[in-house]
Amino acid sequence: MKIRIVSPAGSIKSRVVEAGMATLRSWGHDVTLAANALESYGRFAGTPEERASDIVEALRDPDVDLLWATRGGYGCMQILDMIPLDLVREAKKPIVGYSDITALHALWHKAGVKSLHAPMMKHLGEEPTHRTTRTLREVVAYYEKHGQFPPRHNGLFVRDWNAEHPEAQILADEVAFVGGNLSVLSGLHGTPYDYDYEGKILFVEDISESPYKIDRMMQQLRLMGVLDKVRALVCGHFTGCDEDPLMPVKLWDNIRWIASPSGIPVIMGAHIGHEVENFPVVVG
Template sequence: MITPPYLKKGDTVAIVATARKHIDDDLKLAKEFLENWGLKVLVGSSIGLDQNQLAGTDEDRANDFQQQLDNPTVKAIWCVRGGYGTVRIVDLIDFTNFKVHPKWVIGFSDVTVLHSHIHNLGIQSIHGMMPVNIPRATPEAKESLRKALFGESLSYAIPFDPINKLGKAKGELVGGNLSILYSLFGSESAIDCTDKILFLEDLDEYLYHIDRMMMNLKRNGCLESLKGIVVGSMTKMKDNDIPWGKDALQIIEDVTKTYNIPVVYHFPAGHIPDNRALIFGRQVTLEVTETGTKLIFD
């Protein structure tokens, strides 16, 4: 996998909207956040656009992303927020120049569309907090993003959880939002699970739908080809009047229990303030033991 050039002081980061609109503020916090790292900020033309839920038309959002993708002075593209809409523009984007001159694409949730598509181009990307998350983000989440962008050593150690499945594995880290990954199967952006370590998180889903999506991953041959699974936050899950009978983690445990691979739960990433940065496409070592879990990026 190709690693885009790490950032250095004086580099420019473009902030764009690929999905839901962002018209609430002038991104003052995001500008200060990046400027404190010695970076410059370019606010894309999609910021402030308003078409119902979306940041302008599909063409508006695609054109802004394309412009920043092809702008040689922009060294990273930071998606302002998730929601829905990135899948509507991914096929409008020409990644030809990006494949020759890669740069970091940063975000999570709906940005999983770009992570998965970019992974299939053989280029790494960063799953991490977005500008809209700055007010609530933990210092650890912020620092992890800085380390990922500037090429510093990145590793995590988290406490033991009895639901974990013990083991050790090494492979490329891929994944993102479960609902998005589920929606991409059958397209050229579909996730490649072969010999990978899969990260999953989700928000605001019915429990039976978590089961449906996990069964889809299983029936698509994804789970049986994995080397390990990292489960982040499953936030604000919902149940029906007649309960499903398992929570989200129990559902994942039930679907994956036949596979002889390590699985770690409650990893600090996803729709939570402590959303630690993950470098997708990077080789990692996952070690799940009775004393805790380590995730180490090569």
């Protein structure tokens, strides 16, 4: 499969990208690097125009089957309106990544094209044999062979804790997953690029956010009616979101309390997000 490496958000060191590309090539893929993928413009991998042009070029290039982001950070919100929705819809090429790439997953979802919430270059280079990476390889190989992602793919990340979480049975249903990084989702609310949440399973994760900020973003979902629209809420890693002694309840208990009026299953501890255990989830 022909994979184009793009940097839609933060800048990244070339050695990290090279190590990740080496892993993808070891899987038998033809991997090329976008023109501006290693650029540096402050904290960004080039100007918004440069980053957007790399994605547009990859979508138009008949020799590209799939786009893979180098890293998150911040920057995807700057380029959402520079990527033609019709082009995403017509190209039907998935994009792979997570964290800030959540914004692009939402754009792909709006275009009706599935994408993959999964590790990026740093993980691929540093953890080439980790079980998360092996699972990701299986999912990508299935896509290469069949032109679509595998059914029941979203059960992969719960296989080690399903017995402890009987409510996870809902994941056995063929229901679309939407979501990603909670902070990015909060930024998408009220824009034309927010997800269609109706009837979906919402998954969220975050990093380095205070519990009261997590509370605020979850309350936003509640007040918008999102938690009344979705069929379930899946919570991944909240890395570095340390407990706050001034918050009256623990983070997980607070999330359950916020979601409780909706009556939906709330599944905690999914291996999704900013940890080595970051299993792929097909969005859409």
